[in-house]
Amino acid sequence: MPVSKEYIIKRLLLLVLVVFGVLIITFVITRIIPAHPELLWAGSHPTEEQLEKARRQLHLDKPIYVQLYYYLTDFIKGNWGVSWRTKHPVLKDIATALPATLELVIVAFIMAIIIGVPLGALAALKRETWVDHVVRVVSVLGASVPVFWLALILQLVLSSWLGLLPGAKRVDEYVVIETGFKPITGFILFDSLIQGNFAVFTNALKHIILPAFVLSMYPFGLSARMTRAVMSEVLNEQHTRSALAWGLPKRVVIYKYALKNALAPVIASLGLSFGYTIIGAFMVELVFVWPGLGLYAAMALLSYDYPAVIGCVIVVALIYTVINMIVDIVHSMIDPRVKL
């Protein structure tokens, strides 16, 4: 893999910079702007005792730069505060919620790519035919349908009315209890599979289909449109014509050669759409009561749970930077001209 040390160092520095920036911003918003920051920390209807405790924890009697010092070092040490709402340490809450969100997003992206890329390629091959038009309509609809609306409709029709698929939660508790399933990584599909627990696996799979489908709509539309655009370009390039002239079978030229050219831009655009997908995930989790970061953040926001909100903001910023790095690395793996 053509990834240089400089690149890794540069990226790690960027990571630190982003996290530092986010920490500063949250510090300013929650500590400097409010007249009584301890009110944000002590929960609703605090007693004087609780307020005093919060003041001590936040070092409010000390100068601002000392407060900032403690703010940063606490973060590094993993003391992200305690959520008012759940009464658990924020870091622990996030560690439980994050795998649920990642599992949902990963399944959604896999669905989007598996359906979107071949459809886009097909549309490029059958340009200006009914196939192309159908793919265009479907992918534009997919990319523009409001997530919240689609989630509610599908939940109502497929789950409530027809009872085809479960419309809430990741897995049914009774299956977990009956089979004595113990999560390891927090990715239920993965954990159940490596433990050979197929009852939990199929149950979790049924649960993830609807939310992942809703979430996959935007990346699906995007990858179909992108694949079609890049493929039509690549199919007209000289190297495609040369490969055909040299006698390579058309299917090989299209599905092995040209498709690889289309892959890098598609992955890059999916990576860039990640921010949008996370927002989508928040809404999908809200509708499908999916115990992920989105649900956690939404609940935290609604209950003014500052430590939890700050924790979520930092984690999302971290993920965003890491995703960009992954996109870069995948790009360099696909395209030998890209040196990182």
Added chain:
Amino acid sequence: MQAKPLVVRDLTIHYYTLHGVVKAVRGVSFAVGRGESLCLVGESGSGKSTIGLAVLGALPSNARVVSGKILINGVNILELSEKELEEIRGKEISMIFQDPVASFNPLFTIGQVLSDIIKYKLGVRDKNEAKKLALKALSEVGLPDPERIYNSYPHELSGGMLQRAAIAVALATRPSILVADEPTTMLDVTLQAQILDLLQGLRRKLGLALLFITHNLGVVAAICDKVLVIYAGSVVEYGPVDEVLLSPLHPYTKRLIECVPRSSVKTSRLKYIPGSLPDLRKDYPGCIFAPRCSEALEKCSRIAPKFVEAKPGHFVACHKAVKAG
């Protein structure tokens, strides 16, 4: 007598565009024998590439072969299905192009392309066996260190090396016909000569029928046995290379030769033929070159000249030339 590998008869090709039907090739006939090389010469836009692509059955989708025959080893490829054409490409006929860099997919090594072609065209499934054949093909075109070239991506090689690699790819499957569409135009002069030498050698060694497309008469002299001069999609002159270059009959050929820059004659500007190609969407009752011809006779714009054998083996379509000859 065995049929020549490539025979084209009365080929007529139209492009369908938003601005009308472009009659790009207008009844062209020629044949190339084993070990023989035929040059197609003419100005830009005269239809050379169109003919080259047609011969491979690889015309753009907006092109239609309106009439004619293209016989490859006796089989009219215009009657073949897309699947059967795919079978013939590579095996019986192959092609190299003007831009060697653009001819290779930037994401695949030369070796990957070569191995795939060997796998799909020669049916060699064994990876080591395929690689051996690929390395052999690369050393055959005079590439030093075939192992390195095999593992290289296009951006790691120079234009000259890539054109050699393209020749290796095109000939790895041992086709009997090679179409070369301006393969040296984008290379600098010393490389041009090397590539021409290479093609010349391979033609002899493999008994290739070579259809060489160029607008450069200097190149023609270096590589061809026979020359076919094309103007606006029509053949105007055909004959052995010495005959055509040293005693051209058609006024268009004469102008082309005058335009070749000569080191002995110092001129400040490049010569060109006055006027431009006619509108290819129209039909012309007389000689299609008449509007630009300095020797035109009165009947030229009314009556089309016949393509006749003016001297043994030397054909021309021109009222003036035939009268004089």
